[in-house]
Amino acid sequence: MxxxxxxxxxxxxxxxxxxxxxxxxxxxxxxxxxxxxxxxxQANGSLVTSGGKVVGAELIGQQFSGPGMFWGRPSATSPQPYNAAASGGSNLGPTNPQRLKNVAERAEALRNTHGDGPVPQELVAASGSGLDPHISPAAAQYQLVRVARERGLDEPSVRALVAKRTEGRQLGFLGEERVNVLMLNRDLDSLAGKAQNTGKQ
Amino acid sequence: MMSAIDFAQLCVFLVLLLGLSWPLGKHMAAVLEGRDHPLARVLGWLERGLYRVCGVDPAQEMDWKMYALAMFLFNMVGFAALYILLRAQALLPLNSVGLAGMAPDLAFNTAMSFTTNTNWQAYGGESAVSHLTQMLGLTVHNFVSAATGIAVLTALIRGLTRRETRAIGNFWADLVRSTLYILLPLAMVLSLALCWQGVPQTFAGAVNATLTESVAYEIPPSADDFKADPTLKPAPVTATEQTIMRGPIASQEAIKMLGTNGGGFFNANSAHPYENPTPLSNLLEMLAILIIPAGLCHAFGRMVNDKRQGWVLIYAMTTLFLGFIVLCWWAESQGVPQVAAITGGPFTGNMEGKELRFGILNSALFATVTTAASCGAVNAMHDSFTPLGGMVPMVLMQLGEVVFGGVGSGLYGMLVFAIIAVFVAGLMVGRTPEYLGKKIEAFETKMCSVIIMMPLFGVLMGTAWAVLTELGRGAVANPGAHGFSEILYAFSSMANNNGSAFAGLSANNALYNLLGGFVMFTSRFWLAIPVLALAGSLAGKKMVPASAGTLPTHKPLFCGLLVSVVLVVGALTFIPALALGPIVEHLQMLGR
Structure with a gap:
């Protein structure tokens, strides 16, 4: 042996x-x-650059909370949201009171700025990675009036930008329709820059 | 909601899986029988070179004890090497952000986890493991642990097909052929496809991006500082940059799926946009998880010279799979009623812990796929699933990872259940049971019982131990029944070499690391070695010609019997535990 x-x-x-x-x-x-x-x-991370500077990655979401921005999904990464060096979800269980409290607070915050209507699901639920770059077209639609108002833009031009950044189901049937929040906000900034000739707001 | 387009996605997935498994099964049968095949002409020099370097004669047949010894020693040497690598990574190159070596208990757990094809991760990938460790440690084990599974399965099939011999093949040849001709080519193709979809593949490290909008947040004082001075306030900080972690991700992602390993480059695993950027990458990853286990059923049918024997296993597995995916999909579409009450309007399902690009169906499908196989990669946080939605992956693991199952291990597990099924049928009619012409006698039945009991024991005893200790209970993140579910899930995962988690559980402590490591060890090798003993015993037997009293094992009757045996063994063992976790939580959720 x-x-x-x-x-x-x-x-x-x-x-x-x-x-x-x-x-x-x-x-x-x-x-x-x-x-x-x-x-x-892709192999280098689908980075987005501006003036030679890396300003993000197309696939990695960023935190947006300014009134003139489209807001992405809640992120549970710590210590700051959308921490791309420590991905993760909230891991809150379905009956955890903390989860319902979070949902209620987020829904209230959204209703304060968007009126009393129904709130899109993904805007009150933290994503799995904490880095989800997308929201649904419905959630973009929900924020559209606010963004246009805050930026002093007319709704059709903002709507056109949303339509431009809306990705359909892949191959026509795979996954969900979605809007890339970072890219949409960058488009908005450049549109605003053109309109006011003052660069980024 | 459960829409027509979701149904179409599910159908396309199943059609692709079953369609692609057929040619792959044909190729794998040729590889495992050592016959000529196209890849041997391309990579044959490498195979022969490997034998020469290692001083191995591939034609030298082993008896089951030698085969088991080679398998076990190879894996233990790999375990030791990985342990050292994890401890010493701080001193080694390709460590772009200066990560420290792992603590001993965590390194033990991680090394055992990757050696046993479990890939349970009590650490966050991007913040604990250097690029060198990812490649030379984890990726290597993703290959060889999967190849080990295929080798053990091949030995069992030889035991069934050979007669009156002690020889069940050569472990080194099976290991090398599985790696070079099955895993490596598929991984090359898949990693490039994933990269095309957006998965990074670079040796450059993290990149700092200037944020469009700076983020204000607070860093709470550390627990020790807070204990010393409870008046300490969180420190306000403003982030103007985002540190984006990159690395050789695509190459690891591909083999992580194909080898049913599941250990992510990132903490968020396949929910991370860099591991799984698009719905198409998601489809490819799900196919990659199940394609080899499904293909091996066809390879088995070919190797026993009766393709129907492979088909019947596929039918049984697909039946179980369909039942579970529909339950999970339905439960996640229903979501949490309390959340729907707050948001109002049309309810689109339980989105907590899910990625928008995948939505409900692809998250539920991935969860079912990853736990039907012993993969354990996740594209959504199972901890935040609804009680019944989260019970589906838990039960699939508890059934012993036989619904397609891990690479190699799933099919040898299912073959053991098939032997139990003919044994049960034999008891009913009072005849000595036979499977594929081999008499199933006392020794075989004992080995099969050991193989089936070992993970059951690991799940229930591990859970009981953790629940009874402060260290075990303290790791729980969610209150009430869900906290128990977290512990039950952890041991269901480790004791079946899956590796997924209800990830709220803070599993990086001595109890989970050491007990978990032990459980992973027993349920890998105390299964693989009895399977080899079974192979040895079967190989020594005569072939019994089929008679009128023989139960045909390629008919729907046997398929139904097999499905029932799998479900009954699981139900008898786990319903009491499930009643304390997901089932009571479901009732609590409805009763609020």
Whole structure:
């Protein structure tokens, strides 16, 4: 038995080293090479730049709370919302009183600025990653009047921007329709910049 | 709500899964039988080189004890290497944000977790593991733990097909072939597809983005400081930058799915937009989880020279799968009535912990897929699911990960249930049971019982232990029945090598790390080794020709029997525990 173990230990160690080199170094290195050549933008994180400066990533949401901005989903990351160095959800259970309290507070805050109507679900529920970049077209519609009013823009032009940033279901049937909040707000800023010629608000 | 377009998405997923599993099964059967196939012509030099370097003769057959020894030693050497890597990562390169080495108990848990194909993570990926560890430690184990599963399964199939021999194959050959010809090519293709959809793949580290709108927040004083001076106030801070973590994500994401591993690059796992950016990437990831386990059923049918034997297992698995996905989908669409009462208007389902791009169906489907297999990746936070929605993944794990199941381990688990099913049928009619021409006698029945009992024991005893200790209860994040569900889920996950969590549980303490690590160890190797013993015993038997009294194991009757045995064993074991967790919580939610 002992002899068997010693006899097997050698191939076990060598096999681990060899397979580690293949699957742990060669494989990621090869994929990196091909990915950087074929899809350089995605492989580097779909970053958004402005004036040579990185201002975010298209796939990673940011916190927006200004009155002239579209607001994204609540984020439960800590210590600050939309912390892209520590992703995560709230993990609050369905019957946890804290969850209902959060929902009630968020709904109230939304109603204070948007009137007493029904509130879109995803605007009162924290996302799974805390970095969800999207809201539904309905939630964008819900905020549209406020954003247009605060920015002194006419509703049709804001509506056109929302339509431009609305992504349909992928391949026509996959997933949900969605609006990228960061990209929409950047569009708004550049529209405002054009209108007032004063750059970002 | 449960709309037609959601139904279409579910159908497309199932059609793609079943359709693609057929050609893959054909390829895998060729690989595992050591026959010629196209990839052998491309990568054959690498395979032969590996044998030469390691001093292995692939044609040298092993008996079950030698096979088990090689499998076990290889995995334990890998465990030790990963443990050292996790402890020492601070001293090693490719550590862009200067992460520290892991504490001993957490490193033990993590190393055991990845060695056993569990990928339970008591840490947040982006804030605890360097790029070097991700690649050379975790990615490697994602490959070899999956290949180990396929190897053990292959040995069991040989036991069923061979007669009057002690030989059940060569572990090194099975390991190398599974890695090179099954996992590696699929992972290459999938990682590029994922990158196309937006998953980063770079050795560059984090990037700091200037925020469009700065974020004001507060940092609370640390617990120790607060104890010393309770008058301390949280410190107000304004963030003007967002630190965006990147890395070689696509390559790890691909094998994490294909190997049914599930350990995320990021804490949020496949809910993170960098791990799973689009609905299409989500579809590919779900397919990747189940494609090898489903394909192996067809490979099994081919290897036993009766394709119907593979189909019957697929039917049984799909039946169970459909029942569970519909329940989860329905429960999540219903959502939490109290939340709907606050928001008013049209209710679109339980969105807490879910990503908008996936919505209700794709979150419920992913949860069902990941726990039907022993993957454990998540694209939504299971902890925030409705009570019944969260019970679905829990039950799927508790059934022993046999609904498609883990790579290799799912099918050997299902074959054990098939043997139990013919045993039960044999008891009913008073005949010695047979499976695929092999008589099932006392030794086989004992091994099958051990294999089925071990995870059950791990789940219930682990949960009981945690509930009885301060350390176990203190980790709970949600009050009441849901807190118990968090603990039950944790041990259901670890004792079935799944790795998903009700992640509110603060599982990084000595109890969960050490007890959990032990449970993961037993339910991987105390299953794999009895499976090999079973293979050895079956291989030594004669073939019994089928007679009029033989139960045909390719007919709907057997399919129904198999499904019932799986459900009855699970129900008898877990209904009392489930009644204390999700079931009572569901009643509480309705009764408010």
């Amino acid at each position: 002992i002899r068997d173990i010693l006899h097997t230990l050698r191939p076990a160690c060598l096999m681990l080293v060899a397979l580690s080199l293949i699957s742990g170094l060669a494989y990621p290195a090869m994929v990196t090479g091909m990915a950087q050549a074929l899809f350089p933008r």
